[in-house]
Amino acid sequence: MTISLQWPNTQFKISVADAKQFPETHLPQIAVAGHSNVGKSSLLNTLFARKGLVKTSKNPGCTRLLNVFEVDAQLMVVDLPGYGYARAPKAEKYKWAQLIEGYLKSPKVAQLVLVLLDFRHGPKDSDLQMIEWLNEAGIRWYPVATKADKLEGNAKRKRVKEMFDALGITPILTSSLNNVGVEELRNIIIQEVFTAHD
């Protein structure tokens, strides 16, 4: 069966502050995780080809709930709050961490987590911790570099190598500014979610 998702046929479903409120669904789902301000919400707008559907901000900590979207009645996509936002109050950080962990541990869990990494900086400790946690939880993940428009030439090659060395896999390079890598990302999602895995 060939899956053809109409990405612009994406609907916002619900925002939840607790994984227990996550809607009942039989649809497969993916989640987007990453450092605060890495560009999760921007990338989703680009992926969905729906400017403004997902709220973005230049200030970190914009997404504070689990925002759930449904693509073409075939796939659920969850925009997670960012982790590692150093200036957030401790109680808030704790709440977000609980929310992310609660969702990833819930029975309605994502089949695939896209781990977004800022191409300007390379993987941070918090990214590596997230990946370790996903490995321990047995949740599949795929690395996606954001803001790839920020580096060119040698700096770009060096960063790709650094990311490969840290992750053991080369991330897809994407940019929400010029749409680079978005088609490749759509293909990866379809392949990872709708193809049987042992």
Ligand SMILES: Nc1nc2c(ncn2[C@@H]2O[C@H](COP(=O)(O)OP(=O)(O)OP(=O)(O)O)[C@@H](O)[C@H]2O)c(=O)[nH]1
């Ligand atoms: N140059 C460049 N800037 C980007 C790109 N993607 C996002 N940004 C900028 O990065 C900032 C953060 O983007 P968001 O999409 O809100 O980031 P987020 O990861 O959802 O942030 P939180 O919800 O706070 O965790 C905004 O100022 C965006 O315009 C990109 O591909 N290239």
Ligand SMILES: [Mg+2]
């Ligand atoms: Mg966001």
